[in-house]
Amino acid sequence: MQKQPTIRDVAAAAGVSVAVVSRVLNPGSGPVAAATRGRVSDVMETLGYHPRTAARELKHGPPTTLGLLLADVSNPFFARLADQVVQEAHSRGIQVLLMTTQEDDQLESERLATLIERRVSGIIATPTGNNLDTWKKLQDMGTDVVFVDRSIPALPAVDVVTINNTESARSATALMAAHGHRRIAIISGPASSTTGRDRIAGYREALDAAGLEQDELLIRSAAFRGAAGGDATTALLSLEDPPTALVVANTAQVTAVLRRLAHAGISIPEELSVIVFEDSPWTELMTPPLTIVRQPIDLLARHSVRLALSNPSGKTSGKPTVVRVDAELIERSSVSRPKPRP
């Protein structure tokens, strides 16, 4: 436990002033004789000197830290997003402060408070939907806020990066219809989320386009956390006129739904055709391999980081950017024609 050398120690040991040391620390900030630079560098090395970030940040609020506020990193979708965001940020010399909300307003509020105190230059978040005033305040402070995966309609001034949810749900539903299904159910995120709403909208559009009747009983919302997906599944299966096809558009509930189906002894796709919004390697290993909607997580991450770093200091006050990337429908073997009804 040795106390850290400061810039002053280095200066003294090298027989120069702190200004010179500072200049070799920040190339381009001023001229330094080559000989001097070498000597100072050597001293820093032998002393084991490392400039202290906290002191640097105190001067000019630095775009060196970025907050990543996700619902939950145990969800593979968010985990991969976090992975990509961290890599992308690192490649630009930016550090990432990771926080989770558990979809809880209150926790989100606390996290945002510490993000404010840390004066991060940007925040990439999957917002719960509340704390509107705090989000606004963050923007007022000049923080670059980027919502990823979801958005908050009441906050139209924020940059957003999402997949094209409407189109994704539409194409998945359309595929079911093309296979001859007339009773197509969907389990989606809560209607309070833009993601949930958009996907249900796409679902409805596909039904309309196929001339299919809409049955509200076939539309189920399930929270992003908990086991609501299983209950929704049970409810659908016990309908008087149960669906022959199911689109699981809530990534967080995919395994819960499949577990319930397995438990109920439903065979896929003979008794029920299934498409899931999920891109785990496991989907391919299932029996049968699942038809999926793959979300381009790397693109989400790349755009998010770019936007969160685009306004180096202060907002360009232009319109907010909205990036919408396309998901990919990957057909495998969990969709077939419906079994003729007796």
Place this chain on the structure above:
Amino acid sequence: MQKQPTIRDVAAAAGVSVAVVSRVLNPGSGPVAAATRGRVSDVMETLGYHPRTAARELKHGPPTTLGLLLADVSNPFFARLADQVVQEAHSRGIQVLLMTTQEDDQLESERLATLIERRVSGIIATPTGNNLDTWKKLQDMGTDVVFVDRSIPALPAVDVVTINNTESARSATALMAAHGHRRIAIISGPASSTTGRDRIAGYREALDAAGLEQDELLIRSAAFRGAAGGDATTALLSLEDPPTALVVANTAQVTAVLRRLAHAGISIPEELSVIVFEDSPWTELMTPPLTIVRQPIDLLARHSVRLALSNPSGKTSGKPTVVRVDAELIERSSVSRPKPRP
């Protein structure tokens, strides 16, 4: 884009000195009249004042940030670890800086450098195995270093939290032997990792205990990244006397191995009994449901955070702590008696 109020602005607006404001900010640091406190609090509220972390850190190096240095967050094991670590840290008012190494020495070195500059109070890491001098330096500086999941034997002074790898591999192997298998293969992490070594050691012990012959051809190492698991699988299958049982002890390679098995048309468990080190919900949904070794990630996280925060300032210089938690063998349906050889 408004510039942030400082403690001085608050003091001025409230008609008090900065010292008083500082005291209401840090309760317990000194006496403040109730009336004054209220007035100051109000002013802080209306001005939207938030103390700046960077300035605070400049004073006394604060145990308010913790570095989490993982190989890769897209790996569900690490993702869940990150999730738990973040939650545990948050519950103690600590923030987490997330970094990844991609198992690359060089990247690890860079990450460690920025961690040093930030003067984090503690680091939880899955070390690549190199950068020994930097790890030592970190400890000299008083940083609490905790290795999780793996360790570095050459660095015996570091706290370590792992599962009981030897025992886990032994019990998995023993289960295979108990089912009558005599040709049991294992795919493990690289022999350069403690994790890989320990698991292979446990495997050998189980074989000895069962009186089974050891065949080096049945022991395969695969890197933590890439598709080496698939190749190892192919190699095992094409052996003259192929195994009837396989323990996949490298979490990162589980899906790669299963994909290869599926591709080769190997049926589980009829042609090959399988146990995997993995705890994804998907393992239960496979056909057949996989027998797994479940790692108690929550315990790993809890202990890691505790240790990383245990030496508030400066090391207690006691012996390093080694926590070894037990994994759980969960029997499902991917293990059966070997098919009698023709």
Place this chain on the structure above:
DNA sequence: TTGTAGGCGTTATCAG
């Protein structure tokens, strides 16, 4: 090319 001095926002010490 190098040195001096002041300030960034907060906390801590010591008088009032």
Place this chain on the structure above:
DNA sequence: CTGATAACGCCTACAA
């Protein structure tokens, strides 16, 4: 109880 004031470690004009 409250108020000046000196650090904390680094950067940056401005001088030399």
